[in-house]
Amino acid sequence: MTERKRQVLASAQRILKKKGYASTSVRDIAKALSMEPASLYSHFSSKEDMLKLTCFDMANKFENAINEISSLYFDGEQQLRMAIKQHVEILTFNLDSAIIFLRDWRNLSGESLDIFIQKRNSYEQGIRKIIQTGIDEGRFSEIDVKFATLTILSSVNWIVEWYKPEGNLNPPQIAQKLSDFILSGLIKTTYK
Amino acid sequence: MTERKRQVLASAQRILKKKGYASTSVRDIAKALSMEPASLYSHFSSKEDMLKLTCFDMANKFENAINEISSLYFDGEQQLRMAIKQHVEILTFNLDSAIIFLRDWRNLSGESLDIFIQKRNSYEQGIRKIIQTGIDEGRFSEIDVKFATLTILSSVNWIVEWYKPEGNLNPPQIAQKLSDFILSGLIKTTYK
DNA sequence: TATCCACAAACTAACGTTCGTTAGGCAAAA
DNA sequence: TTTTGCCTAACGAACGTTAGTTTGTGGATA
Numbered sequence: 001m002t003e004r005k006r007q008v009l010a011s012a013q014r015i016l017k018k019k020g021y022a023s024t025s026v027r028d029i030a031k032a033l034s035m036e037p038a039s040l041y042s043h044f045s046s047k048e049d050m051l052k053l054t055c056f057d058m059a060n061k062f063e064n065a066i067n068e069i070s071s072l073y074f075d076g077e078q079q080l081r082m083a084i085k086q087h088v089e090i091l092t093f094n095l096d097s098a099i100i101f102l103r104d105w106r107n108l109s110g111e112s113l114d115i116f117i118q119k120r121n122s123y124e125q126g127i128r129k130i131i132q133t134g135i136d137e138g139r140f141s142e143i144d145v146k147f148a149t150l151t152i153l154s155s156v157n158w159i160v161e162w163y164k165p166e167g168n169l170n171p172p173q174i175a176q177k178l179s180d181f182i183l184s185g186l187i188k189t190t191y192k
Numbered sequence: 193m194t195e196r197k198r199q200v201l202a203s204a205q206r207i208l209k210k211k212g213y214a215s216t217s218v219r220d221i222a223k224a225l226s227m228e229p230a231s232l233y234s235h236f237s238s239k240e241d242m243l244k245l246t247c248f249d250m251a252n253k254f255e256n257a258i259n260e261i262s263s264l265y266f267d268g269e270q271q272l273r274m275a276i277k278q279h280v281e282i283l284t285f286n287l288d289s290a291i292i293f294l295r296d297w298r299n300l301s302g303e304s305l306d307i308f309i310q311k312r313n314s315y316e317q318g319i320r321k322i323i324q325t326g327i328d329e330g331r332f333s334e335i336d337v338k339f340a341t342l343t344i345l346s347s348v349n350w351i352v353e354w355y356k357p358e359g360n361l362n363p364p365q366i367a368q369k370l371s372d373f374i375l376s377g378l379i380k381t382t383y384k
Numbered sequence: 385t386a387t388c389c390a391c392a393a394a395c396t397a398a399c400g401t402t403c404g405t406t407a408g409g410c411a412a413a414a
Numbered sequence: 415t416t417t418t419g420c421c422t423a424a425c426g427a428a429c430g431t432t433a434g435t436t437t438g439t440g441g442a443t444a
Contacts, residue, residue: 022214026404039420141380151373154350155343162342181343185377188333218430231394
């Protein structure tokens with residue numbers, strides 16, 4: 001990917017994030033770049049191509065992160081904390097892409113959609129494995145693993161809806177708070 | 193709203209849920225009803241009108257639920273459990289609408305969008321108040337209330353992504369599991 | 385009981401606009 | 415001289431919506 005293509009894609013992502021894939025026209029994207037719509041096709045083969053690049057770039061980042069964590073020998077709690085930390089970092093460092101990745105992947109079509117879903121499932125599987133580790137170690141309560149995974153991922157992914165780079169919480173702090181909340185819950189420890 | 197209008201809207205919602213608001217054409221909706229596109233305008237003033245009705249109907253359901261709970265004198269934990277139970281029930285009993293409500297509200301425009309966001313904020317405020325109650329009672333740990341609210345709502349709302357009416361978890365069971373998870377967290381009580 | 389009317393709910397036909405995309409050319413950089 | 419990046423011009427398809435009309439039904443009136 002050339003430098004120029006990267007620039008164009010980044011600009012496109014800023015628009016796609018704001019209006020959503022289906023509601024964004026190729027003309028909208030071109031306008032933000034002070035370009036003619038047709039010129040975009042020097043870089044991309046289609047509108048969906050931009051979506052595909054965005055979604056798969058993000059999916060690969062998550063894939064790499066979970067693989068790395070799984071290869072390290074830590075206990076379940078440490079692994080989960082690391083996974084959440086990495087996940088938050090990927091989301092916040094690529095906020096435009098992340099929002100598109102989370103909201104608009106459904107607009108992928110054909111084989112791309114299938115592969116994307118497969119990658120997503122594989123990532124979820126990685127998280128499930130971590131939670132199962134914690135349970136096997138006797139450290140996590142014997143919860144429904146699939147249910148817990150979905151619940152955790154939903155709350156981690158939700159940060160893209162409110163995270164502001166200029167806000168008063170930085171990504172590590174967010175990860176810390178999230179991990180604590182997920183691991184300990186709402187009820188005061190002294191009551192348990 | 194006449195009975196026929198209700199039928200037509202329900203059918204429209206089934207399509208809107210599947211394809212998303214922006215990617216669904218009026219012709220798609222008409223086709224599912226074996227109707228001409230123009231005939232829909234006997235019932236609705238515009239495509240957005242269908243979205244508006246759907247989103248505000250759901251918003252009102254949530255508004256009523258939180259108001260009722262707040263008016264009852266229970267402690268924070270009970271209130272939170274009830275709020276989650278009601279929330280899950282509204283989502284699962286109106287699954288098509290719920291998915292549109294959660295995913296496509298951004299396509300509302302002008303005043304409708306403003307009012308919708310206001311209603312949403314007001315609901316969040318209701319949840320925050322419940323959590324604050326739990327903290328004031330000394331039962332919940334002194335967590336960031338806004339943060340906790342968003343985290344809780346994200347995991348509750350996420351159930352629409354995997355809930356299946358014919359699945360092996362019914363709504364009360366889901367609410368129970370979610371409440372337990374949110375209140376107690378992952379770590380085994382004996383370790384705390 | 386037969387006729388009329390009001391109304392709901394659908395129709396046909398088409399409007400102007402916007403959509404994603406393509407073909408082919410042109411200028412500057414390598 | 416080839417390549418990169420953009421341009422102009424335009425294509426056909428799909429879009430939301432409208433105007434005006436037809437059809438069927440239920441209730442009031444002759």
